[in-house]
Amino acid sequence: MDAILAQLLNGLDKGGAYALIALGLTLVFGTLGVVNFAHGALFMLGAFCAVAFRQLITMETTTVDPGQLSPWGAPLEIKTPLAQTWFGDFGAVMIEYSVPLSIVLAIPVMLIIGIAMERGIIKHFYKRSHAEQILVTFGLAIVAQEVIKAIFGPNPISQPMPTSLRGAADVGLWLGMGPNVLTYPWWRLIYFVFSAAIIAAVFAFLRFTTFGMVVRAGMADRETVGLLGINIGHRFTIMFGLAAVVAGLAGVMYTPLVPPNYHLGMDFLVLSFVVVVVGGMGSLPGAVAAGFLLGILQSFASMAQVKGLIPGIDQIIIYLTAVIILLVRPRGLIGRRGMMES
Amino acid sequence: MALLTRRRLLQTGMAGIIGTGIAPMMFTKGAWAQEFCNNPTGDTVTFGFNMPLTGAYADEGADQQRALTLAVEHLNGEGDGGLLPTFSSKSLTGKGVLGKKVAYVTGDDQTKADAGRDSARRMIERDGAIMICGASSSAVAIAEQALCQEMGVIYMAGLTHSNDTTGKDKKRYGFRHFFNAYQSGIALGPVLGEAYGKDRVAYHLTADYTWGWTQEESMKNATEALGWKTIAPVRTPVGAGDFSQYLTPVLNSGADVLILNHYGFDGVNSLTQAVQFGMKDKTVNGKKFEIVLPLVSDLMAKGAGEAMKGVYGTSNWDWQLKDAASAAFTKSFGAKYGQPPSQIAHTSYVQALLYADACERAGTFYPPEVIKALEGFEFDGMGNGPTLYRDTDHQCFKDVLVVQGKEAPANQYDLLDVVATASKDSVTYDPAIFGGELGPDTAAMC
Numbered sequence: 111m112d113a114i115l116a117q118l119l120n121g122l123d124k125g126g127a128y129a130l131i132a133l134g135l136t137l138v139f140g141t142l143g144v145v146n147f148a149h150g151a152l153f154m155l156g157a158f159c160a161v162a163f164r165q166l167i168t169m170e171t172t173t174v175d176p177g178q179l180s181p182w183g184a185p186l187e188i189k190t191p192l193a194q195t196w197f198g199d200f201g202a203v204m205i206e207y208s209v210p211l212s213i214v215l216a217i218p219v220m221l222i223i224g225i226a227m228e229r230g231i232i233k234h235f236y237k238r239s240h241a242e243q244i245l246v247t248f249g250l251a252i253v254a255q256e257v258i259k260a261i262f263g264p265n266p267i268s269q270p271m272p273t274s275l276r277g278a279a280d281v282g283l284w285l286g287m288g289p290n291v292l293t294y295p296w297w298r299l300i301y302f303v304f305s306a307a308i309i310a311a312v313f314a315f316l317r318f319t320t321f322g323m324v325v326r327a328g329m330a331d332r333e334t335v336g337l338l339g340i341n342i343g344h345r346f347t348i349m350f351g352l353a354a355v356v357a358g359l360a361g362v363m364y365t366p367l368v369p370p371n372y373h374l375g376m377d378f379l380v381l382s383f384v385v386v387v388v389g390g391m392g393s394l395p396g397a398v399a400a401g402f403l404l405g406i407l408q409s410f411a412s413m414a415q416v417k418g419l420i421p422g423i424d425q426i427i428i429y430l431t432a433v434i435i436l437l438v439r440p441r442g443l444i445g446r447r448g449m450m451e452s
Numbered sequence: 453m454a455l456l457t458r459r460r461l462l463q464t465g466m467a468g469i470i471g472t473g474i475a476p477m478m479f480t481k482g483a484w485a486q487e488f489c490n491n492p493t494g495d496t497v498t499f500g501f502n503m504p505l506t507g508a509y510a511d512e513g514a515d516q517q518r519a520l521t522l523a524v525e526h527l528n529g530e531g532d533g534g535l536l537p538t539f540s541s542k543s544l545t546g547k548g549v550l551g552k553k554v555a556y557v558t559g560d561d562q563t564k565a566d567a568g569r570d571s572a573r574r575m576i577e578r579d580g581a582i583m584i585c586g587a588s589s590s591a592v593a594i595a596e597q598a599l600c601q602e603m604g605v606i607y608m609a610g611l612t613h614s615n616d617t618t619g620k621d622k623k624r625y626g627f628r629h630f631f632n633a634y635q636s637g638i639a640l641g642p643v644l645g646e647a648y649g650k651d652r653v654a655y656h657l658t659a660d661y662t663w664g665w666t667q668e669e670s671m672k673n674a675t676e677a678l679g680w681k682t683i684a685p686v687r688t689p690v691g692a693g694d695f696s697q698y699l700t701p702v703l704n705s706g707a708d709v710l711i712l713n714h715y716g717f718d719g720v721n722s723l724t725q726a727v728q729f730g731m732k733d734k735t736v737n738g739k740k741f742e743i744v745l746p747l748v749s750d751l752m753a754k755g756a757g758e759a760m761k762g763v764y765g766t767s768n769w770d771w772q773l774k775d776a777a778s779a780a781f782t783k784s785f786g787a788k789y790g791q792p793p794s795q796i797a798h799t800s801y802v803q804a805l806l807y808a809d810a811c812e813r814a815g816t817f818y819p820p821e822v823i824k825a826l827e828g829f830e831f832d833g834m835g836n837g838p839t840l841y842r843d844t845d846h847q848c849f850k851d852v853l854v855v856q857g858k859e860a861p862a863n864q865y866d867l868l869d870v871v872a873t874a875s876k877d878s879v880t881y882d883p884a885i886f887g888g889e890l891g892p893d894t895a896a897m898c
Binding site (some may be wrong): 113114116117119120121123142166180181182183184187264265266268270276277278292293294295297367368369377408409412413414417418421424425442 | 505506510511514523626641683684686687689693694696697700701703704705717720721725727729730733734735755756771774782783785786790792863865867
């Protein structure tokens, strides 16, 4: 039982990332009708907002101490972070909490990137075929990753989580199972809660604000909303920016789990499309449900017992699910009737 | 009477020389002058360095590139000479190789076998590389080694630890200075038995390719010989990044030791994530839960940080060794790059020097002669003590280091403690156990 619960927790935390990326992807598809292959790159760019923020606050001054020698006999270089030199203890706290603090940088940066991407390139492809949209957005993704590679190099860059959040929480104790029966890393629990909070915020924004109501109306019938004198195009541009922010924030908080490199976006790209297809193209609840469902399936498929029965199942379970869904229910789990159905 | 043409004169003269039995010594020594791939004809000779500059082992590749650049400098008489003064063979003088200045070209194998093979082929066909050195993945090394055998170019492997490289996939044109998974098992087994006892239950997470498989098998054999039980060997994709779904089942599996058959960034990620799961703080079966990383480098220890503390593994070499050669290499590398060299830097540097030295001793770049010079070569003064390049499988035999992540590092580079050394004799094995055929040493045109 505890093994199953542990795997379920893992699935929820993995699913959190899938759901956040797929949510942004669905927002773009639902509002603008664009199949955005650059959405994985937005996740990666978010992660590199965290990297850039940390590199900025950990810029160092170097002093040479001739009294001490390095292991190869040269005078020892002593490096001190500028943030610590300037702000003392507060600087040290900033460095310690650099990942959560970088959210403050990521929100405006991702919003600007999203809006610039939509206004600069994607808007010219609204009336083109999906194949052309895929080509141009895929090209954008490659440009983004090459820019990041040129600036930050090809190697993954570790982003440490705050010391107080390292290690594992005794989840079993919370559930009355006794001490050390079920433990789970603090940061992964935080990631799950963070994902759930962002998802809830997006749904609340769409549900309870006038702006959201107009966007939902536009998603259902863009033409009619336009006839009412509402500039739905501007709102959809902002929604593109919002989708970029959602993907970016998912990337920021993911960095302590897996050190990001320029290829991170591509790793998630295909996966996130599968999530959208399984959930139902254009369905926001579908994207979230499918994200968590596939995360859980992938997690269970990685257990030794399951892999023992079907070797390699952990690598194909997500795609296998997509194949089955497309065969049995082409519109996806919660897709609109008629979507992708002949 | 027809005039004596130049052609006629040459024909007559040649017939005379051969006919009179005056042995043309100058020709016998260079009889293969134009009969092998990339025979250098100018005043330079080109080495091809093929490294993972991107991908799961990119950190290792970057250090490999630094070391190989340094090796070329030293071969050409620049810098402080590095290991040239300590090397037992005195053929290398710092004047290039056989009087030719060493030039080099580099390639990115992307930590992928097909990309590595393409890159090596490009260096041979386009850049005229006479030998290829590099790789940090056994899959890449084996692929490049097979290509080099086909093309008649000597391959000096970088970091490749799979038993297959000099076992079932060995090649006449391939040579490995680095140790292998079997030797890791022999070296690490007794230390683990001493530290953790004979009654343990192990869970393996294994990189799903040739190196991971042979490492898992070797560690399984070594630990089961101690009396340990193996619960599950679980294969994981290379470059997975997030290993959490593979780590979660370990928690409730009944295992009290996790053996991570991962290397490079994969090793760093799986180890740090295992520690995030609280595995180092767990008690299972009444014993403290332990993590073992059988192949470990300074670069991985640096990447893993705190998570590496107390974790056992094995290494080919460590910059903190006290012998004169290790000190000389560390000094040379540290002065140039501001950091100590890693084990991949060391093995790659040594391989470049060993190839150059073999050419000097053979008196030619002709590969079959260079191969003969390397086979059975015994040397010292390279930082590993007395070493043999065994002729039957082209595997180097030398001491193997058992290391442990340092609990209280003295500085940012002081990450691993050498806690035991398995002697060269103890890690020597019968080459027949891994099978394979070296194949012919026939020279080829490329």
